[in-house]
Amino acid sequence: MAELQRITLRDPSSALTATFVPGAGMIGTSLADDGVEFLGQRRGLDAYVTAGKTMGIPILYPWANRLSGTEYTVDATFVDLAGAPRVRTDPHGAPMHGVLAAYPGWQITEQSANTVVATLDYRTPELLTAFPFPHVLTQRVTLAERTLTIATTVDPVADRVPLCFGYHPYFTIPDVPRDEWELSTPTMRHLPVDDRGLPTGAHDPWAAESAPLGDRVLDDGFDEVPTGSVFALSGGDRRIEVRFEQGYPAAQLFAPAADALVAIEPMTAPTDALRRGGYRVAAAEPVTARFSIRIF
Numbered sequence: 001m002a003e004l005q006r007i008t009l010r011d012p013s014s015a016l017t018a019t020f021v022p023g024a025g026m027i028g029t030s031l032a033d034d035g036v037e038f039l040g041q042r043r044g045l046d047a048y049v050t051a052g053k054t055m056g057i058p059i060l061y062p063w064a065n066r067l068s069g070t071e072y073t074v075d076a077t078f079v080d081l082a083g084a085p086r087v088r089t090d091p092h093g094a095p096m097h098g099v100l101a102a103y104p105g106w107q108i109t110e111q112s113a114n115t116v117v118a119t120l121d122y123r124t125p126e127l128l129t130a131f132p133f134p135h136v137l138t139q140r141v142t143l144a145e146r147t148l149t150i151a152t153t154v155d156p157v158a159d160r161v162p163l164c165f166g167y168h169p170y171f172t173i174p175d176v177p178r179d180e181w182e183l184s185t186p187t188m189r190h191l192p193v194d195d196r197g198l199p200t201g202a203h204d205p206w207a208a209e210s211a212p213l214g215d216r217v218l219d220d221g222f223d224e225v226p227t228g229s230v231f232a233l234s235g236g237d238r239r240i241e242v243r244f245e246q247g248y249p250a251a252q253l254f255a256p257a258a259d260a261l262v263a264i265e266p267m268t269a270p271t272d273a274l275r276r277g278g279y280r281v282a283a284a285e286p287v288t289a290r291f292s293i294r295i296f
Contacts, residue, residue, distance in 0.1 A: 028057030040170030040261030064166030166267035176235035186229035191221035247289030
């Protein structure tokens with residue numbers, strides 16, 4: 001694989017650093033405190049670039065997680081994803097994680113020691129085949145006061161743009177066994193999934209809790225996540241807080257049995273919303289969603 005530019009941000013007030021790779025989909029590959037890594041690396045950047053295998057902090061765009069079929073309709077626009085460029089599917093054939101995995105088209109428009117802004121022109125035929133809604137997509141990433149903040153703006157060019165995207169940050173607590181981690185979640189609504197990872201249509205209340213992760217395995221969806229909600233993963237004297245600051249009313253929690261990591265995924269709409277509806281749109285003006293990650 002050709003060498004890719006890495007941009008490392010440095011917190012002015014601490015030893016925290018964050019690294020992003022614009023040429024590989026603007027993925028975040030590291031969030032480290034004096035060299036101690038807090039992002040799950042899984043198969044690494046090479047596997048993300050060559051096969052779309054997620055790690056670190058990838059954007060899932062224009063839809064997060066799975067769709068229940070290859071067709072969807074927005075207003076009067078019908079889209080068939082079968083054979084569309086850059087669409088990957090899971091083992092059941094479900095379109096997965098959108099089309100921007102490792103996409104090389106991000107352009108850096110602003111950069112400082114602790115901030116980077118990257119823009120993507122979502123108007124190319126390759127991208128519009130799967131999501132025919134022209135717009136400009138911007139990520140502003142800032143590292144300050146031990147907090148990494150990612151603000152994502154969708155600026156429509158003409159038509160309304162459905163907002164169904166999300167992020168899939170993988171977290172780990174270094175040097176603490178997985179079964180000693182504690183996961184804290186806010187009050188929200190649980191959306192059970194079937195054996196294909198798709199929402200069943202059922203829902204039930206989820207009370208705020210802090211509980212040991214133990215040997216739990218999670219791949220659960222949620223909606224009705226209040227603005228400003230905080231999720232946390234802690235172990236030993238370390239704690240990671242993920243705050244859904246603005247524009248993320250849905251979430252997915254993923255904790256596989258075989259890996260010492262937990263994904264806390266901010267989502268602008270629940271899984272399969274692009275087919276089922278219930279999403280917001282960017283219409284006459286830009287819309288920004290923002291989440292942050294604080295390391296203690």
